[in-house]
Amino acid sequence: MAVSTKDGLKVWQRRDRNKQLSIWAGYFVAITIFMVCWQYMSGKTIWMFVWDAPRQGVDIVSRMVPPKWEYANVIWGTVWDTINIATLGTIMAIILAVPTAFCAARNTTPSVRFVRPIALFIIVSSRSINSLIWALILVAILGPGMFAGVIAIGLRSIGFCAKLLYEAIEEIDPGQVEAVEATGASGIQTLAYGIVPQILPAFAGISVFRWDINIRESTVLGYVGAGGIGIHLSGSIDNLAWTQVSVILIVIIATVVISEWVSAKVRHAII
Amino acid sequence: MLRLDSLSKQYKTGDLALTNISLEIPNGQVMALIGPSGAGKSTLIRCINRLVEPTSGAVYLNDLELSSLNQSNLRKARRRMGMIFQEYALVERLTVMENVLSGRLWYVGFWRSYFRKFPQSDIDEAFRLLERVGLDHMCDKRADELSGGQRQRVGICRALIQDPELLLVDEPTASLDPKTSRQIMRLICELCAERKLSAIINIHDVMLAQMFAQRIVGLQLGEIVYDGPPNGMTPAVLTQIYGEEDWEKTIENVDDDDVLDDEEILTNDA
Known part of the structure; x- marks a missing residue:
């Protein structure tokens, strides 16, 4: 001014x-x-390829139709695996994220100097590594399969859930907490009566939102051998079986749409 | 009896909120604490139950010295002091009943409180109190569905179910309309009389303070500048507390406010 x-x-x-x-x-x-x-x-782009792109695109799409519908029977099992990986991974992440979030939130952490930096470090390291990379590492350690996928999704999600949850904890109304404290309640009672009711809607929203994201993330885990529908996707693309690829993509889109619908319903019911 | 002995509070920012406050509140006395914003009224009552830690000085509740208690003894002492807040401070997403019962938290263990398994005697008392303030039919409503006056009544129940010896009341009417303000103040004072409680009521409405309190303490910049009966509030005293202003009208209005008027409001309320 x-x-x-x-x-x-x-x-x-x-x-x-x-x-x-x-x-x-x-x-x-x-x-x-x-x-x-x-x-x-x-300068670094080969423009000939780019000008060619529409023709190539049309070419691939034309090879994708009509989708080979009977292929769907082969992949149902892995769709179910994908959903399970996402769900179990999310549950694992939530169980670990809740204590992490309380340790990271400035107003509930046991120690700002010692515990909070550790919690923040857990959050940052979990968030900065993509679940595909977690899966790559875990397949090497645990061997291929769904278990590695569940752990990969879980490890990636801890940071996300804990970060959003600790921000919600820091934004609560301190007056309500003060009032519960003033009755002579113990620390853990204050947590249960003063803080938990205030963050419950955020907690529910974060959980279903992350589950929703995890369904999408777990569709590619099969690429590195961590279970789920991704294994069929990579196999079909490698074999240039484009009519199978289109079936897989349609199934993935349907799954994601359904999961989004479910999470919207759940969020609405809880808030 | 509550006794403050040269209580001082200096915030980390260096602001001196209270300087050497010494006060004695006998059992059963309702005392109004008035003063301009920032005079230290809220700090004073929060220093008593140590929601704010006093810098120096001592607070005695009967013979118990509060400012040196450890955490578990402090909780025990907080149980004996009910607190009522300006913005009600109800837990918004809990029901009226849960909010009232939260006043019993000191008495029950964690798991019982977590699963809401309060003793029947607590639930009986909660219903009695809610009935007393006219809200027993609301017990299953969530706190955020209530109006301001209703919320404050729930806040009063929560404080009273602690079975306190003293009420700390922080601006109970600041968020309420004039009529509800009077009803709430009357309710607090009646309940204090019924249960022989003493109370400290922070209030910035001088008229309400004069109408309902037996004693008025004026605070200015963290120091007591007036301590006396309600009818001792002269323009000179008000000027000393709040600063230069035309106070004649304020005093006059209080004189006009005759007792009959109040009775009428009370019956309308019921």
């Missing part, structure tokens, strides 16, 4: 001159960087 005097009148502008100029300079630099990068990428 800048106020200057001009002919005896007070003139108000949002920013003073120097601030305005530095903002323009910022825009200038950002656009320049963008354009330089664009030019570099454009």
Whole structure:
């Protein structure tokens, strides 16, 4: 905000001159960087392939239809596996994320100096590694199969659930907690009466949201041998069996739509 | 009896909220604590049950010194002091009954409270209190479905079911309309009389303080500048507490407010 005097009148502008100029300079630099990068990428692109893209796209789609519907009978088992991987992984993540979240939230952590950094480290390391990479590592350690997939999904989800949950804990109304404390309640009673009711809707929302994401993530775990429908997807693409690929994609989309519908219902019921 | 002995509170920011407050509140006395915003009224009552830790000084509830208690003894002492809040501070997503019963948390173990298995005697008392404040038909409603006045009544029940010796009341009427404010203040004072409780009521409505309290303490910048009966509130005293303003009207209105009027409000309420 800048106020200057001009002919005896007070003139108000949002920013003073120097601030305005530095903002323009910022825009200038950002656009320049963008354009330089664009030019570099454009130089490295083989444009012949790109111009060819529509024809290639049409070609693949034409090979995908009609879907080979009888193939669906082969993959039902792995669809069920995929859902189980997502569900069990989410349950595991929630069980581990709840204590982590309480340790990470500034207002409930036992120690801001010692416990909180550990909880935050757990959250960051879990979040920064993609579930496919977790699966890759775990297949090497645990051997291929669903179990590795469940653990991979679980490890990836702890950070997500704990982060959103601890943010919800930090945003609670301290007045309600204070009132429960003032009755002479113990620490754990205060938690159960003052804090838990306040974060329950967030907790339910986070859990079903993560379950929803995990169904999508677990569809690719089969690529690295961690169980689920991904194994058929990679096999069909490798064999150029495009009519099977289209069946798999349709089944995945249907599963995701159903899971989204379920999670919307659950969220609605709890909030 | 509650006794404060040169109680002081300095916040980490360096603000001195209370300086050397010494007060004595005999059993059964309803005392109003008035003063401008930021005078330290809320800090004072929170220093008593140590929701805010006092920097120095001592608080005696009968003969028990509160400011040096360990956590478990502090909880035991908090049980003896019911607190009522400005924004009601009910747990919004719990039912009225659960909110009232939460006043019994000190008495029951964790698992019993977690599974809501309160003793029948507690539930009887909860119904008695809810009936007393006219809300027994609401016990299964969630707290966030209630109106302001109803919420404050639930807050009063929660404080009373603790079976306290003292009520700490923080701006009970600040979020309520004038009529509900009077009803709530009357209810608090009647219940104090019925149960021979003493009470400290923070309030910034001078008229209400004069109408309902037996004693008024004026706080200004963390120090007591007035301590006396309600009819001792002269314009000079109000100026000392709040600063320069035309106080004549305020005093006059209180004189006009005759007792009959109050009775009428009470019967309308029922």
